[in-house]
Amino acid sequence: MIKYALTCDHEHAFEGWFGSSADYDDQHARGLLECPVCASKAVRKQIMAPAVAGTRKTVQDERAGPPQAMMMEALSRIRRHVEENFDDVGDAFAKEARAIHEGRSEERGIYGQATPKEVRELLEDGVPVAPLPPEPPKKTQVN
Template sequence: MIRYALICEHEHEFEGWFGSSGDYDDQQARGLLECPVCASKAVRKQIMAPAVAGTRRTVQDEGARPSRAMMLEAMGKLRQHVEENFDDVGDAFAKEARAIHEGKAEARGIYGQATPTEVKELVEDGVPVAPLPPEPPKKPQLN
């Protein structure tokens, strides 16, 4: 079986499986291929890298992906930056964020706690909010 990445004239991307490359050509010539999204018959193959079974993942491949440790470090730095530069308003976060958004309080960076309901209401009202990354796990103490 051969898998082709396909795209229609409206840029909808999908894949198709064929017994051989000749099967794709035959179905294309007979107008049997169509986009599953818009039913367009103007379907073509996309450029794609071949998938080779049984190859080993190289060290270079592993290095291309961010490691868990790197992600945790970045999240920790973001949290530290917020804690050092923003005002902690505690459980008054929703009230203060809304006041800043409406121009009733000084515009500044804040952080604190809010209930899921409060966060939902803030988002629905267009108040920009984002969760603070969790505290990074503590490094184990070595003996």
């Protein structure tokens, strides 16, 4: 696994894990990379120093498990919690999030779909929004 420090055209910094450098290049070329903050598809690698792996494992390393598996499990739990406890407002997400923020609608957790433009406008207006973690890939889709 390779961890890249990534950034979008709005300078949101985040990390991405890839099976190989070629996997990053392929996903980038197909437009599959997206900023988790604003959903921008204009994503690029940040300059980073290479990580040098040691030869000895610590006890903590052995107990923790693979970082990607732990991250995918945590993201799956977050998504499951949102789907079970929040209202799905579908493509009316931007309208409903703004109404809740302005006090015109009942305060509650919601999720749904919004365009990158709608997300940018909500963020610019101070409406707190965050992307829902993606569904975990099926075992047959993992390389």
